[in-house]
Amino acid sequence: MARFLESGYSGKIYPVNPRADEILGLKAYPNLEAVPGPVDYAILNVPAKLTLQVLEDCIDKGVKIVHVFASGFEETGKEEGKKLQAALSKKTKDGGVRLLGPNCFGIYYPSEGLTFQIKLPRKSGPVAFVSQSGANCIRLVNMASLRGIHFSKVISYGNAADLDAADFLRYLEQDPETEIICCYIEGVRDGRPLFDAARSCAQKKPLILLKAGLTQGGSRAARFHTAADGGSYQVWDAFFKQTGAIEADSLEEMVDLLAAFLHLPTPRGRRVAVVGRGGGTGVLAAEICEREGLAIPSFSQHTLAELERMIPRVGICLNNPVEPPQRSLASVKEFMGWGLELIEKDPQIDIIFVHLFLDIFGPNGSDLEPGLEEVVSKFTGLSTSLTKPVVIVLYPGGRPDTANVVSRARERLFQAGVPVYPSFESAARAVSRYMRYRELFSQKESLNGPSESERRG
Amino acid sequence: MARFLESGYSGKIYPVNPRADEILGLKAYPNLEAVPGPVDYAILNVPAKLTLQVLEDCIDKGVKIVHVFASGFEETGKEEGKKLQAALSKKTKDGGVRLLGPNCFGIYYPSEGLTFQIKLPRKSGPVAFVSQSGANCIRLVNMASLRGIHFSKVISYGNAADLDAADFLRYLEQDPETEIICCYIEGVRDGRPLFDAARSCAQKKPLILLKAGLTQGGSRAARFHTAADGGSYQVWDAFFKQTGAIEADSLEEMVDLLAAFLHLPTPRGRRVAVVGRGGGTGVLAAEICEREGLAIPSFSQHTLAELERMIPRVGICLNNPVEPPQRSLASVKEFMGWGLELIEKDPQIDIIFVHLFLDIFGPNGSDLEPGLEEVVSKFTGLSTSLTKPVVIVLYPGGRPDTANVVSRARERLFQAGVPVYPSFESAARAVSRYMRYRELFSQKESLNGPSESERRG
Numbered sequence: 001m002a003r004f005l006e007s008g009y010s011g012k013i014y015p016v017n018p019r020a021d022e023i024l025g026l027k028a029y030p031n032l033e034a035v036p037g038p039v040d041y042a043i044l045n046v047p048a049k050l051t052l053q054v055l056e057d058c059i060d061k062g063v064k065i066v067h068v069f070a071s072g073f074e075e076t077g078k079e080e081g082k083k084l085q086a087a088l089s090k091k092t093k094d095g096g097v098r099l100l101g102p103n104c105f106g107i108y109y110p111s112e113g114l115t116f117q118i119k120l121p122r123k124s125g126p127v128a129f130v131s132q133s134g135a136n137c138i139r140l141v142n143m144a145s146l147r148g149i150h151f152s153k154v155i156s157y158g159n160a161a162d163l164d165a166a167d168f169l170r171y172l173e174q175d176p177e178t179e180i181i182c183c184y185i186e187g188v189r190d191g192r193p194l195f196d197a198a199r200s201c202a203q204k205k206p207l208i209l210l211k212a213g214l215t216q217g218g219s220r221a222a223r224f225h226t227a228a229d230g231g232s233y234q235v236w237d238a239f240f241k242q243t244g245a246i247e248a249d250s251l252e253e254m255v256d257l258l259a260a261f262l263h264l265p266t267p268r269g270r271r272v273a274v275v276g277r278g279g280g281t282g283v284l285a286a287e288i289c290e291r292e293g294l295a296i297p298s299f300s301q302h303t304l305a306e307l308e309r310m311i312p313r314v315g316i317c318l319n320n321p322v323e324p325p326q327r328s329l330a331s332v333k334e335f336m337g338w339g340l341e342l343i344e345k346d347p348q349i350d351i352i353f354v355h356l357f358l359d360i361f362g363p364n365g366s367d368l369e370p371g372l373e374e375v376v377s378k379f380t381g382l383s384t385s386l387t388k389p390v391v392i393v394l395y396p397g398g399r400p401d402t403a404n405v406v407s408r409a410r411e412r413l414f415q416a417g418v419p420v421y422p423s424f425e426s427a428a429r430a431v432s433r434y435m436r437y438r439e440l441f442s443q444k445e446s447l448n449g450p451s452e453s454e455r456r457g
Numbered sequence: 458m459a460r461f462l463e464s465g466y467s468g469k470i471y472p473v474n475p476r477a478d479e480i481l482g483l484k485a486y487p488n489l490e491a492v493p494g495p496v497d498y499a500i501l502n503v504p505a506k507l508t509l510q511v512l513e514d515c516i517d518k519g520v521k522i523v524h525v526f527a528s529g530f531e532e533t534g535k536e537e538g539k540k541l542q543a544a545l546s547k548k549t550k551d552g553g554v555r556l557l558g559p560n561c562f563g564i565y566y567p568s569e570g571l572t573f574q575i576k577l578p579r580k581s582g583p584v585a586f587v588s589q590s591g592a593n594c595i596r597l598v599n600m601a602s603l604r605g606i607h608f609s610k611v612i613s614y615g616n617a618a619d620l621d622a623a624d625f626l627r628y629l630e631q632d633p634e635t636e637i638i639c640c641y642i643e644g645v646r647d648g649r650p651l652f653d654a655a656r657s658c659a660q661k662k663p664l665i666l667l668k669a670g671l672t673q674g675g676s677r678a679a680r681f682h683t684a685a686d687g688g689s690y691q692v693w694d695a696f697f698k699q700t701g702a703i704e705a706d707s708l709e710e711m712v713d714l715l716a717a718f719l720h721l722p723t724p725r726g727r728r729v730a731v732v733g734r735g736g737g738t739g740v741l742a743a744e745i746c747e748r749e750g751l752a753i754p755s756f757s758q759h760t761l762a763e764l765e766r767m768i769p770r771v772g773i774c775l776n777n778p779v780e781p782p783q784r785s786l787a788s789v790k791e792f793m794g795w796g797l798e799l800i801e802k803d804p805q806i807d808i809i810f811v812h813l814f815l816d817i818f819g820p821n822g823s824d825l826e827p828g829l830e831e832v833v834s835k836f837t838g839l840s841t842s843l844t845k846p847v848v849i850v851l852y853p854g855g856r857p858d859t860a861n862v863v864s865r866a867r868e869r870l871f872q873a874g875v876p877v878y879p880s881f882e883s884a885a886r887a888v889s890r891y892m893r894y895r896e897l898f899s900q901k902e903s904l905n906g907p908s909e910s911e912r913r914g
Contacts, residue, residue, distance in 0.1 A: 117819060119856055133737020135817055142816045142855025186740060212737070217753025217777070218744030224774045225736040250745065252880055279682040280590020280669070283643060287675030288707065296674025317681045320674070359599045360592055362575060398599025399576055423709055 001026075007122060009113030014039065032057040039063045043106065048072030051102065052087055059095030066092075068102035073159055074227035075103055085227070089161045103226060104158025105134030108141065110151065111177070125150025126179035127258060130168040132157060132186045132226045136251060140182065143255045148414040149262060152177040159226050166193035173201045180261055182254055183209040183245075187228025191235075195243060202244035206261050206437060208254055209245040211236050244440045246433050256430035259419040264389040266438050267431065269350035271295045273343045274321035276355035276393075277332060282321030285355055285393070285424045292428035294351075294435075296320055303346040310338065329361060329371030336378040344388050351431060352386075354379075355393040355424065358402045365401035369408075376409050380416035392420045393427050458483075464579060466570030471496065489514040496520045500563065505529030508559065509544055516552030523549075525559035530616055531684035532560055542684070546618045560683060561615025562591030565598065567608065568634070582607025583636035584715060587625040589614060589643045589683045593708060597639065600712045605871040606719060609634040616683050623650035630658045637718055639711055640666045640702075644685025648692075652700060659701035663718050663894060665711055666702040668693050701897045703890050713887035716876040721846040723895050724888065726807040728752045730800045731778035733812035733850075734789060739778030742812055742850070742881045749885035751808075751892075753777055760803040767795065786818060786828030793835040801845050808888060809843075811836075812850040812881065815859045822858035826865075833866050837873035849877045850884050 001015060001024055014035045015023040022028055029035050032042070032054075042063045044054050048070045058066045073085035085102065092099040100106060105116040110124040116134065120141055127149060131137050134156040141151055152175065155168050165185055172178045181201060188194050201207045213222035213230025222228040240247050248254040272294045274285045286296040298319050299307070307318050311325045322343070324335035336354070343349055356375065361368055382390055392413060397406035413420045421427035458472060458481055471492045472480040479485055486492050489499070489511075499520045501511050505527045515523045530542035542559065549556040557563060562573040567581040573591065577598055584606060588594050591613040598608055609632065612625050622642055629635045638658060645651050658664045670679035670687025679685040697704050705711040729751045731742045743753040755776050756764070764775050768782045779800070781792035793811070800806055813832065818825055839847055849870060854863035870877045878884035 119816070119819060119821075119858075131737070133735075133740065135735030135814065136737035136741070138817055139735075139738065139814060139852065139855065143853075146855055146860070184737065186737075210741075212740045212744050215744050215747035215753075217747050218740055220755070220776065221731075221740040221743045221753070221774060221778050224776060225740050249748075250741065250880070250882060252882070274678075278590070278592030278596075280588070280593035280641065280643075281596065283590065283669045283675055283678040283682050284593070284667075284707065286678045287669050287672050290672035290674050291706075296672075296678070298677070317678060319677070319681060321678050357592065357596060359576070359595055364576075395596065398596065398603055400603075401576075403603070423707070425707060425709070 003115050003118045004113060006118055007110070007113035007115050011112070032061045032063070035061070041065050041067070043067045043069065045069050048081070048084055048102070052084070052091060055088065055091055055095070055097070055099075059091070059097050063097060065098045065100060067100040067104070067106040068161075069104070069106065071103040071158075073102050073161070075159060075224060077224060085159065085161055092162045099162035100155070101158045102161060104132075105137060105156035108137065108151065108154035108156075116156065121145045121150060123150045124152055124177070126177070126262065127151050127182060128172045128175065128178040128180070129154040129182045129184070130157065130165055130172070131155070131184035132160070132228065133184060134158075136184050140184075140251050140254060143251065144258060146414075147255060147259055147420075148417070149255070149258050160189065164189060164194070166190075166197040169194070169197040169201045169207070173197070173204055178205065180206045180258065181208070182248075182258070183207065184251075185209065185211055186213045186222035186226050187230055195239060198239070198243040198245050203441070207243075207245045208248050208257050208261075209240070210248045210251065210254055244437070246437050248433075252426070253429065256421065256426045257433060259421070260391075260430040260434040263383075263417050263419040264391065264431075264434065265387060267351045267389050267435055270432070270435050271297050271348060271350045272431075273299070273346070273349045273352045274355070275324070275335070275339065275343065275352060276321070276357065277323050277327055278355075278357050278360050279317055279323065281355060281357055281360075282317055282323065285353065286321055288424040289353070289428045292425075293432040294428055297348045299343070300346050300348050303342055303348075306342050307339075327361065329368060329375055332356070333371070333375045333378050336375065336382065340382060340386065340390065344386050350388060352388060352390045353393060353424070353427060354390060355395070357395045358406055359395070359398045365397065365399065365403075365405040368402070369405045372405060372409050376412050379413060379418055383416070383418045389431075391427050391431060392418055393424050394420050394422065396422050460572050460575045461570060463575055464567070464570035464572050468569070489518045489520070492518070498522050498524070500524045500526065502526050505538070505541055505559070509541070509548060512545065512548055512552070512554070512556075516548070516554050520554060522555045522557060524557040524561070524563040525618075526561070526563065528560040528615075530559045530618070532616060532681060534681060542616065542618055549619045556619035557612070558615045559618060561589075562594060562613035565594065565608065565611035565613075573613065578602045578607060580607045581609055581634070583634070583719065584608050584639060585629045585632065585635040585637070586611040586639045586641070587614065587622055587629070588612070588641035589617070589685065590641060591615075593641050597641075597708050597711060600708065601715055603871075604712060604716055604877075605874065606712070606715050617646065621646060621651070623647075623654040626651070626654040626658045626664070630654070630661055635662065637663045637715065638665070639705075639715070640664065641708075642666065642668055643670045643679035643683050644687055652696060655696070655700040655702050660898070664700075664702045665705050665714050665718075666697070667705045667708065667711055701894070703894050705890075709883070710886065713878065713883045714890055716878070717848075717887040717891040720840075720874050720876040721848065721888075721891065722844060724808045724846050724892055727889070727892050728754050728805060728807045729888075730756070730803070730806045730809045731812065732781070732792070732796065732800065732809060733778070733814065734780050734784055735812075735814050735817050736774055736780065738812060738814055738817075739774055739780065742810065743778055745881040746810065746885045749882075750889045751885055754805045756800070757803050757805045760799055760805075763799050764796075784818065786825060786832055789813065790828070790832045790835050793832065793839065797839060797843065797847065801843050807845060809845060809847045810850060810881070810884060811847060812852070814852045815863055816852070816855045822854065822856065822860075822862040825859065826862045829862060829866050833869050836870060836875055840873070840875045846888075847875075848884050848888060849875055850881050851877050851879065853879050
């Protein structure tokens with residue numbers, strides 16, 4: 001309750017407690033029946049064994065949705081817990097109420113002041129997250145927030161005794177506050193509704209899904225966490241192929257994907273130009289891009305001729321990857337102008353990756369900061385003027401004197417909506433999966449048509 | 458020269474320049490012949506076209522090793538550059554001098570005050586790095602230094618017109634200042650010497666190798682960077698299998714591996730216990746470990762019974778992953794005592810992964826810091842008392858108020874020699890590859906015997 005009050009929730013809150021007259025300055029009621037007027041949403045903060053009784057009160061009161069915070073149900077693996085959850089499901093269905101949980105954190109809806117942790121940001125944004133794990137909600141929201149990415153609605157739904165991922169996806173598909181949907185699923189009771197919801201969703205909004213519980217230990221962990229049945233790798237592999245949901249392998253990768261989807265124009269293809277100082281850095285960049293399924297073509301004749309004209313020096317890689325001519329930030333900044341404009345016009349190139357490695361420059365971090373500031377301003381300007389996506393790989397400063405300077409630059413780029421990655425691995429994987437989404441949905445016919453399984457009856 | 462003077466190089470330095478009498482306070486000589494006494498090492502800081510002439514002076518003077526900094530040789534892909542490099546190689550061989558380069562940064566040898574960038578750390582350590590790319594040297598050294606890992610000798614060797622990776626490995630294999638060797642190779646002129654050197658090296662010291670130039674674009678980039686022929690994936694795959702060199706896919710992974718090799722006792726096997734708060738965090742941790750080739754077994758009956766006795770609460774995962782009972786740092790710290798000692802004795806477990814996710818705790822970062830400090834002290838104590846490896850995954854703070862607190866804790870753990878990783882991916886991959894090395898060399902017979910190719914004649 002304190003969280004809602006502090007977060008500025010503007011709706012009415014009725015504390016119910018038989019042993020208090022007032023809680024945090026609000027009049028408390030001995031039971032639900034005593035609450036004046038209707039109740040939309042009840043949060044049951046009682047031990048598992050009292051849940052059934054209070055759920056009955058909710059049904060009598062005509063509550064629409066009940067959130068059960070408590071654990072101690074099917075996830076315990078014990079008879080008592082399983083019976084309790086079965087009884088909860090039955091009473092929910094019979095009573096015509098909907099249930100969120102049990103064993104979950106519930107709702108984080110920042111624009112309304114609903115939150116399950118006081119420290120979550122109050123700022124809202126275009127991303128929704130549906131997750132069986134509350135800890136993963138806190139982790140994703142905070143990681144994303146550091147990158148300037150915020151959330152419309154986050155739902156931690158635990159054991160899914162009633163409402164399940166499919167229900168939330170159906171809602172979020174229509175939700176005008178949500179542009180992109182993330183999902184963390186450990187298991188699902190009924191596959192078909194989720195499949196249909198995901199397929200429908202993915203055609204309207206990008207749907208990024210992290211499926212846990214597919215390995216032996218992961219599956220056991222999921223069973224003891226949310227009583228989830230992890231399922232088989234083959235089935236989920238087909239699920240991704242047929243629904244168009246984008247697979248993420250970790251929460252870190254989910255944030256990398258969010259940055260790409262939110263901030264990059266859709267690449268027309270997989271052909272990448274790599275730009276930045278450091279010969280070996282460029283070689284590894286090219287290598288990593290290709291391992292992740294992107295291509296590093298040679299530049300067209302015109303681009304190469306122009307580069308050779310402008311960069312007459314020896315000892316510089318030119319033909320993709322390409323290096324700005326001098327080992328100075330001024331040279332990098334200058335290249336961001338004519339160089340990127342030239343490369344952007346090359347018909348061989350769909351995406352530009354710029355890597356920036358501050359430690360390669362000799363001077364002190366504090367002396368480098370003004371130059372880096374100019375490069376950052378150039379980038380933020382570019383991100384609006386170029387039509388092909390420009391992805392920045394800004395290596396974390398490895399020296400004590402550059403680490404903070406790089407952090408601050410990254411911060412500014414995040415705030416300007418420029419997608420910045422700390423490594424080529426994370427950048428290339430995110431862009432490659434972003435492209436996969438585009439490739440799938442440029443053949444929309446097949447996805448709008450009946451699925452393989454439906455055709456087979 | 459300024460770099461050597463500032464880094465405290467104690468040997469004699471003779472500046473050679475026909476147009477100066479004094480450089481940085483040292484008497485300058487018009488040519489090498491005029492230098493009094495013998496010269497061990499000459500650094501040629503002249504354009505490519507003057508190199509041959511100065512090399513001749515070096516040979517006449519009896520210089521032992523010549524480092525050619527300049528680029529403009531075979532890597533240009535142009536006839537002129539190719540001819541120049543061929544002439545350089547021939548003159549080197551005929552003159553009985555050894556050559557480092559061309560097209561490279563040369564030597565960083567911190568304990569002697571030799572460095573190619575003034576900002577590289579002056580502290581030395583047990584790691585050597587042999588790299589065709591100077592930029593990658595700067596990146597690896599700085600990344601490692603942030604983790605408290607330092608270097609004995611770093612060699613940037615560019616086009617390898619004479620001295621090649623095999624020569625450096627042969628030296629480092631015997632070098633008492635070097636305990637572990639890293640290597641970044643774009644191409645190799647003669648495979649057999651490298652194969653033999655790597656196989657011999659790997660049996661004495663861990664050899665971590667990053668092979669670039671194996672993809673189409675990576676190979677083209679390598680050709681324009683160091684005139685390297687990338688080679689084929691199949692050949693290098695066999696190289697790794699037969700030599701026992703440990704493969705790294707990126708410089709980031711190289712540092713992850715260094716932390717494991719330097720700071721962890723060798724795991725006896727691949728069976729991991731996952732410990733930490735956050736149910737979904739644990740599920741993903743288990744999943745990621747298994748994807749990387751580690752196992753997450755159930756605990757033995759005794760361990761489980763003890764855990765059930767000590768953690769009677771519901772809503773807690775127990776049977777690997779296991780959660781400390783309360784969502785508080787005090788509970789985490791307490792569990793680091795009895796919990797880890799209990800788990801360490803479990804015959805089912807070879808390695809313990811502890812994950813720590815500060816954002817899950819409600820209070821402010823500054824309020825959490827004393828508790829985190831205690832957990833860190835507990836960890837640093839543990840790392841000496843436990844015989845099984847304990848790996849820490851300390852997630853970067855995602856909230857502004859936790860980010861700095863986590864950074865400081867990580868710093869303290871690094872300084873205490875505790876291997877700390879920012880994600881389960883990086884930790885699990887490093888430990889898995891560390892194990893592969895151990896597995897290979899527990900069958901030393903086969904590696905000491907003749908290789909497959911040798912047996913076939």
